[in-house]
Amino acid sequence: MTEDSKRFEAAARLRRRTVLTSATAAIMGGAIGVGPGPAQAAPPETYWFRNVEIGGGGFVPGIVFNEGQRDIVYARTDIGGAYRWSQWRARWEPMLDFVGPDQWGHTGVAALAADPVETSRVYAAVGTYTNFWDPRNGAILRSQDFGRTWETAELPFKLGGNMPGRGIGERLAVDPNRNRILYLAAPSGNGLWRSADYGASWAEVDSFPNPGDYVPEPDADPNSPGAQRIGLLWVVFDQSSGRRGETSRDIYVGVGDKENSVYRSTDAGATWERLPGQPTGFLPHRAVFDHVGGYLYMATTDGAGPNDGAAGDVWRFESASGEWTNVSPVPSSSEENAWGYSGLTIDRQNPGTLMVTTQVQWWPDCNIFRTTDGGATWTRAWDWGDGLNRSFRYTMDITEVPWLDWGLDPEPPETRPKLGWWMESMAIDPFDSDRMMYGTGATIYGSTDLTAWDSDDQITIRPMIRGLEETAVVELMSPPEGAPLFSGLGDLGGFRHERIDAIPAAMYPAPQMSPVTTLDYAELAPALILRVGRGDTYLAISTDGGENWTAGTAPEGSTGPGRNGAGAAISATGDRILFAPDGAPVGYSTDAGATWTASTGIPEGAHVESDRVDPATFYGWAQGEVYVSTDGGASFTRTATGLPTDNGDIKAVPGHEGELWICGGGSASGIWRSVDRGATFNRLDAAQDAFGIGFGKAAPGSDTPTVFTIATIDGTWGVFRSDDAGATWIRVNDDDHQYGSPSVIAGDPRVFGRYYLGTNGRGVIVADRL
Template identity: 40%
Template structure:
């Protein structure tokens, strides 16, 4: 028995401690990014999925909301699994779902793609890694679907690959894959062969796979299959009539454009195809819509408009399965004045538009839009002419309900439940139906003591303010405006005057100054006219001095700049360009900076900087977090671990080596007077999120099974107002938050100075990999994400140190657990509460 107890104790020492943190999304609502694909199950009502380019896969719920189903597999090493390039459902089993995953086919993603499969609607997944890359966030990602299940033999799947890799087949329900040697077309179109980074210079490849469910069987498989390819010279649609043994171009097809969608109407035995002269989702200035009659072998041009009215390609295609001959198609990119949707009830012989010109510039709108599920979208789309959206590649009509339809845009997912009103009443109700889809690329987070609970700077959609913890589950009424940027790269607040907030825009060609300021905690904003205007600095990181009189800006292009009392920004030559910066939250004079492995301190509100305390052998400082309420206390994350200073950076002490290669770091309010330290780094449980309530002596895994994608691109903030609450910003899944108690000893304490503040850390800027578009920007930014995974250490437990052997344990001290010999009684009024078999705490 003694040996068994010893073994159990040893296992406890080796196993990383996991706190009970349950993660959920902060509700920004409305999606916020590109939804390139939607798939309904053809035989089971209510089953549908939406895929996103950087935010994973979502399953439709009965109340029109969505549930994310790929978070668990989007780990630090599997971050590219949030890039969904194709989705397929098993027509004979509504529980089975497949997806082709991978983010980029160029060097930005070092990992090969994969086919993932789930037997339980995404609750669990199995993965088959492919021998090539998959591009869920590459050009042409709105084409599809590239993945399909044989409707008459569920073991057979086909996948159309990118990059010239051709057509692939599985005969064991997606477990293994082999290349189809009889299919030789590869889809050779390259958007821009001169693109040196490989994003636009890769072959688009195959664009969709569609089974003809009306055809017979050959050797137990559906005999007729169509495949679209990104070619426009001799052929772009191929067919097999012998279950893939041989393939040939479909006779008589158009060869001018690229086929984006190819959908079968089985009752008509017709294939409908939308075409554009670009791969999408941003390009496409011409295009067409065709019907192919399979029985007759004839092609009919059913393009809704011609001549000067045709200035866009076509992407989205919805085919009504209950009403043969009824379909809806969407302009791929009609950038002005709006997108256009067309509906036909006679197989494309005639069409009606969802809006028409009246007396120019007036329009007759045959729809209304409701944004009640995400109110911030209303001012967003009203700031531009494009109400209906852009980049419309996904458009589906529910196969069981002709009134229910959905379509994806570069901003959100729209749809409704009265589509047939289009035909007679000419008044369709379009709604934002993206509730539960959180596809923001988060650039920075802030939370402040006695101030704004959460400030969220995001890519593409500017940013959002959550005044209190009670507002986290309510979609904001507006986004950050005046100034409005496509993306906000950084935000900070003044520690002694937390109502003062500053943010940075990330528009290199912007005609407005890229600094915005607020005096009401981020509720409203104004342009900081001290910043340079057109062609000036942009992006990077910003820090606000404690008293709110000085802004320090480490810009993306323009070096480090300083403005005091709203004077013109001037260069700070004593801090290297691109430096990580943070302001002391209590001492107005002190600003901190870091470049490489060197730490810098300014004692004159950023006018000059000098090298200060050393950080051991560190060669890269990733993040600096100034304590929200204690002057002079600074935490620094580096490539070798975490360092802490209590003398404004003059000297540093390294925290335990249990956590290394640390990315983001933040402090959040703990229980009582404690502050908890949060860090993304490499620890006993791998590359994850850890927390410490004893000044970094011990660490607890608080991430658990929740995936945050690459930790190098995550942002972090501890709540400065709600004990034990922490926020994680992701590159594609918005903001997560959770609350819990982290076991440990005495942490950093709140000073006695009166507070009126607005939060913690200053983070290192990481460029977003997200490429969805807003009304004012469709540009692509990029950065290779670190996906290195170090072996998990098993040499140290994450439990808290034992207390001294006194008669009564104090608040937060250990009071029990296997092997513990200290006091089992807590000082009044606290009681000993079990955290796990090896640790109990006075709470």
């Protein structure tokens, strides 16, 4: 499963949850069961929020330095929001954590723009999908305080922060002479848009002649991401064509059209022309303008990216003469060229110095090229030597994020860590020729000794990612002893987090899985841990608290790891495993997954869970019905109906035999509790809907574990905690900490009040009482 498809699948789940959030309140009157009486919502409690340190893990398609003030740097991610670099803390700070489930698409950032005049101003073009998965239109967010607070201008069309072509850009630009004017290059045939009031209002530029016709996959299903037009690509200004306070006259726009890809206005956007003599056959992914020399540079490739691109060129356009020159490090006509170019940047201190990346070059690695003479000659980050040997102008130091080697030590010419992949964003600091950053599919790398390259010395490349987290979280588990947290992630597989404030040394060892979809431990023997996911095997067992793992098998006919968070369960003593894989009946194993016997009485694809006290009891939940086994998963009996049907969770309570909670959507949406092994359930009336549930350490003086849920309670969406089995609820997040639409939650059994929140793109959040 590709990174794209995993994220698209996650977004589809979130879309359904968002629809349920707004729709379920109207149908709660028909819910069955006798509730314990109205729950009371207590005042919110003050919490401290921070990330569990992972160190990146996702695609960073945009890095923007403010050209008007030193050390103002922004980064955008495709599903995890946008960040501002803190120079004194040497880490990134998130700017869009306030986005809630009603606007979850705003966590996909399609473009960023930093104002070089009033340097506290920053803009973000937000919207995750241009197809049906995102029900809302895009928007332009504008801030006057470096992204600490924002105002919103809604757009009449969608934006695609996580669509094909998301590494192209930047689609949003501020006029460097008259900074109240901005342009937006829109996707999907929506043309060019302009604002004349600092992004507060927008209007289409009717005179712009070409909205772009390129479709990455023209024969695909019309609703698929690849069937959408990528539209317009970027906007750049020739700053020398105007004066401060006056509109820049010369504006260039890239277009998703392989025959007509660059247009220019020389009258401040009133009229436009296709640049004559321009190259054809490729898409211009990135462009920069040399204001001193009067040159437009473009990096082109033959696909939308970020996962395709097999050929391309770098071009220079001289604005004074109209002359085009192919300045490719390796031209597309060469037999060596098997890549497209992207990641283009210019050194503003020395405008003849540029760098460009190969966008996709899987073997043996991507490359970076550098010129100090405007593209006449280039040097490479690495080059071929004798045979399969390579020579390098860099060394890589991943001490800070050691898992970036993926636990691999390949044979030459491959190396670990890789220089990168999906390298579509590269930026040289406009105030410091030695500092450079570039984004990859897994992190941000950078250098602070860049000019050593020109003396044939090796530069040092390090991760510059601390604080920026961009993993899609599928599952979380916090056992009562050993490592405090285990994560199941969409792209990296996941981690055993020995410390939540330190980046882990490595991902889960073999057998590797991506994503990891279910984690469970034996409640009475917590060193026994079950890990389920997609890989060469679907299941693995650890007997030493997750340090080492042994691969198991899966029931015959299995095609996948089953339900996220509830595809498998291990008994309280660890002697039995229940597995509900995709494509095969539910089965149980008494030999750590070596062999399987089919269970009876439970439907295929059920959510499964183990009783946390009685090792013979397992539970199943499917289509609003509960099934119970008291013989170790061999046979099940249906015990209850009329419960939530989808998009939820099933959890048994640690230390309380026979206590089971279910939350979810459908006609019986909300939270339901059983204290008799699932024979009967009571609905907690305060919850209109809920999509995750977890248990943590009991409050002082109590033996009732705290309950955490992501829910709408008494009409308010949020993260809630109950210390009294759902009789009362306290909101334990706030409007500044909503994280899009999180769906995974786990309490910490060792720290009262602590919970872990899994997000779709912002990594894992840990929250503590203040």
